[in-house]
Amino acid sequence: MEVQRKGMFSSVMSWVDKRLPLTENLERHLTKHPVPKKVNFFYIFGALLMVIFMVQVVTGIWLMMFYTNTEEGAFASVEYIMRDVEYGWLMRYMHSTGASAFFFLMYFHMFRGLLYGSYQKPKELVWLFGCFLLFLLMAEGFLGYVLPWGQMSYWAANVILSLFGAIPFIGPDLQVWIQGDYVLSGATLSRFFALHVVVVPLLMIALVVFHIFALHEVGAGNPEGVNIEKYRDESGMPLDGAPFHPYKTLSALPAIGVFFIVFFGIVFFAPEGGGYFLEKPNFEEANFLKTPEHIAPVWYYAPFYSILRAITFGIPFLGITSKFLGFIIFAGSIAILFVIPWLDRSKVQSIRYKGVYSKIGMVVFAVSFITLGYLGTKPVNEMRTLLAQICTLLYFLPLILMPIYTKYEKTLEVPERL
Amino acid sequence: MFKLALLFFMLFAGETWSAGEKECGSLEYCDEYKSNVHDLYSLQRGLGLYKNYCSSCHTLKYLRWNRLQRDLDIPESILTEDLIGSPEVKTSDFITFGLPEISAIGAPDLTLRTRVRGEEWIYTYLRTFYDDIDQPTGANNLVYPGTAMLNVLSGLQGRQELTPDGRLLKSSDGTMTKEEFDLAIGDLVTFLAYASEPARITRERNGIFVILFFIVFTAVMWLLNREYTKDIK
């Protein structure tokens, strides 16, 4: 019986394989794809990002079933979801907590990339697709944040949209075009809804596919920066590698469990995240006559918002206002991440074997990023603006100087095997 | 490099010292209060206060009568006769007490108020009214100076006056002692916290089972993974 079923299964598979390279691709990407045996904690975030992406897609589809994308109905429809729809509150909290979780995992995933040189040749495209994903995630988060049409949705969107208005010559017209109105209105809300639920997620899915295909072409890295492809056994499997499935997939499961403990801990016991995940003013419907006392971005934009706010000066003789310069530096703080593969000229991948300047640079970069994040959630005062300006400088400096110090600093010998 | 780091830390230290922001309206700190929406009697007492002191000006436009009835365990007769008191209003209607959406005097809807301001803000606000003849309402508030709200609770609390050094002093007694009044306002805030998120009762009650489930899940998956990792050691 067992034999017969196997026979039938394999004949079905061979029928399919002649028409669609299914087995070949399963082996290539799952059962025979080699991944390093020994990696550390930082290497789990990719898998968790896949999980949270799926959570966001599914809860998002369900929320979309009950949400109203009009100026008059949006705010009330969120309360409708929270009160009248069975488990609507769960969908909404999972989605809002999911947004924060997405960024949290994304930042760690990218920090892993920086630490262990996951962008170095030949992984430039993996890194580039990843940076595009960060950019899309930021856009997605922003668009989604407008949808509940609360006070913070409205005024934060106003702040960001007015940035486009700061671009010389085309700015004001561009802003009106994006808004679809002379002010931020229901027209803007409706198009943001379409972008949030269809356009950006589709682009993200495509990029995730590219990101993973590119990764599987060049092979996953490890904290040592060792090339595992060098030494193989008779079957062709690298000695320091193991098949992705079942070893990598199974090792992700307990991590997913831990992640869900934290995730649902927040969803069930602290969905507002102390006002950092769901901000208080957003429980009041958008009112274009009344600005909230203190407009703070959600925590995951805070570092970049801080950079934006830190630029209190323009370049008058070039006709660049402080607002536009702020926009440029703000955009630059994200854009510079894209070119990191070409800034790093080190012979080694991992921070473990890089020189002291790389290590200092990494610490300075991380500390300034976190400090900027802290400052971004606080109201401005003189001291904080100065601190934010210093941190902005310290954010860029390790990256801008990277071509110099990585080229000349002394590196350690990388071992042959993991 | 070292000097730069030093400067950085000095600035950061300065930052923590400068944390003198007012966290509670015009007050530095709110009085501490944490609502317990699982205390049915507290919720019911809060509802009573709401009905008697708030409902003539404020609405609860996102909360339905029958939801309130279910969650607060209110008998049908009390709901229809004492609380709703009008044959025109269905039990599935929102709690608007026949008031227009934003009532004529501009009193805000209270459904989501505790989520906008925070529970402690409301708790402090409702207890810091004092007499002020310069105000059109004859009363002022420490948390929210110039508030348009009348001091409707003075009958319970008694009247208060502001001393020159910024403290409140009782000038006449109400029907409640200070302790009773604090408890009553606590009940009212608990009720408003419930109204702002009725799902909180289910959420906080069932969350623990989800967490426990994932603890078991993690343990089993950890064992499974450890078992398989033996292959590649």
Next chain:
Amino acid sequence: MSEKIDSTRRKALQITSGALGAVTVGAFAVPFLSAWNPSEKAKAMGAAVKFNLSKLQPGSMAVVEWRRTPIFVVHQTKTAKTNLPKLNQKVTNPALEEGVSRSTNENFTILKGVCTHLSCAPKYYPEIEPKAWDQEWLGGFFCPCHGSKFDLAGRVYKGVPAPTNLEVPPHSFEGETLVIGEEI
């Protein structure tokens, strides 16, 4: 390959984790499937409606809306009540066990105003007089779309396109008040 592999232990762990996985998927499905149930808003809109019968004269009909359906409330005359049993031979299903008026109160008939043929709205013709569609008309409902005939109690005549009697919605009487629909 290590030699320490205990295949029983491995099998047990596989089964346990497989079962746990299934429970996880099932548990995740519950809220998502439940969310498709009628919401509180839908329940509020679909709740029972009340109608005051005191002003409805014998022989007249009121149309009450319940769940987006017209509900016919007919106050039967004495003549109608004596005439209805005479039609038992002409209708497909006399449904006498429901009482002459097909309701718990003999004076009233409550019907969904939806023809059981193709969902047109039948018209109310209470007069006892020869009609184009029936020379011996004793009053009832006639559907203008495809000519289905029903008597005053909503029972369908033989030989018309409609297959069954007009539906009786759930209802109850509280004194002078008619309650259409039921507790959800």
